Amino acid sequence: GAVVSQHPSWVICKSGTSVKIECRSLDFQATTMFWYRQFPKQSLMLMATSNEGSKATYEQGVEKDKFLINHASLTLSTLTVTSAHPEDSSFYICSARWDRGLTGELFFGEGSRLTVL
Amino acid sequence: GEDVEQSLFLSVREGDSSVINCTYTDSSSTYLYWYKQEPGAGLQLLTYIFSNMDMKQDQRLTVLLNKKDKHLSLRIADTQTGDSAIYFCAEKKAGAGSYQLTFGKGTKLSVIP
Numbered sequence: 208g209a210v211v212s213q214h215p216s217w218v219i220c221k222s223g224t225s226v227k228i229e230c231r232s233l234d235f236q237a238t239t240m241f242w243y244r245q246f247p248k249q250s251l252m253l254m255a256t257s258n259e260g261s262k263a264t265y266e267q268g269v270e271k272d273k274f275l276i277n278h279a280s281l282t283l284s285t286l287t288v289t290s291a292h293p294e295d296s297s298f299y300i301c302s303a304r305w306d307r308g309l310t311g312e313l314f315f316g317e318g319s320r321l322t323v324l
Numbered sequence: 325g326e327d328v329e330q331s332l333f334l335s336v337r338e339g340d341s342s343v344i345n346c347t348y349t350d351s352s353s354t355y356l357y358w359y360k361q362e363p364g365a366g367l368q369l370l371t372y373i374f375s376n377m378d379m380k381q382d383q384r385l386t387v388l389l390n391k392k393d394k395h396l397s398l399r400i401a402d403t404q405t406g407d408s409a410i411y412f413c414a415e416k417k418a419g420a421g422s423y424q425l426t427f428g429k430g431t432k433l434s435v436i437p
Binding site for chain 1: 327328359364365366367368369412424425426427428429430
């Protein structure tokens with residue numbers, strides 16, 4: 208099956224620093240990837256749609272200058288949390304769309320847990 | 325309602341059937357999905373159902389869809405300890421961007437040996 212890998216799995220950083228999270232589709236190309244944020248006991252919230260070679264589309268209420276998304280290749284999207292603060296601590300999950308069959312199945316990464324001190 | 329609704333917790337004994345319920349928001353949603361999330365991991369697609377179906381069976385999994393009530397359920401037969409996880413239902417709303425899904429908060433299934 209298709210595999211999506213995220214790195215790092217967990218990261219701890221100091222307030223004010225920037226953190227980059229990578230999302231890679233290992234055995235398929237993904238023109239579209241999605242970034243989600245998950246709080247404890249909460250649903251996944253879609254943050255943005257990442258399109259290869261073009262600007263990301265952000266959901267309402269998500270600061271694009273805060274959460275920088277770059278989708279420079281068909282297998283890699285990155286999310287950079289700039290000037291991180293404790294309220295940015297969360298579980299970030301990416302998914303990649305594989306155009307297979309009718310549903311264009313989404314494959315999810317393992318998630319990256321960010322803790323900002 | 326605006327949100328996809330699920331019960332937060334479900335506890336069953338090993339070998340029994342589990343039924344996880346979900347109420348979604350958009351009667352014109354085209355696809356409805358069930359995802360499984362094990363601790364510290366990402367989401368794994370379990371199964372999906374197209375909106376013109378009312379039932380889909382896949383081995384131990386049975387999905388029932390009631391479009392009139394916007395109700396979706398996932399039945400796991402012969403539940404095993406390895407089924408302990410959080411289960412999310414998700415809908416792809418009509419008019420939403422490709423594969424933009426709206427998720428419920430997840431139901432934590434605990435299987436008692």
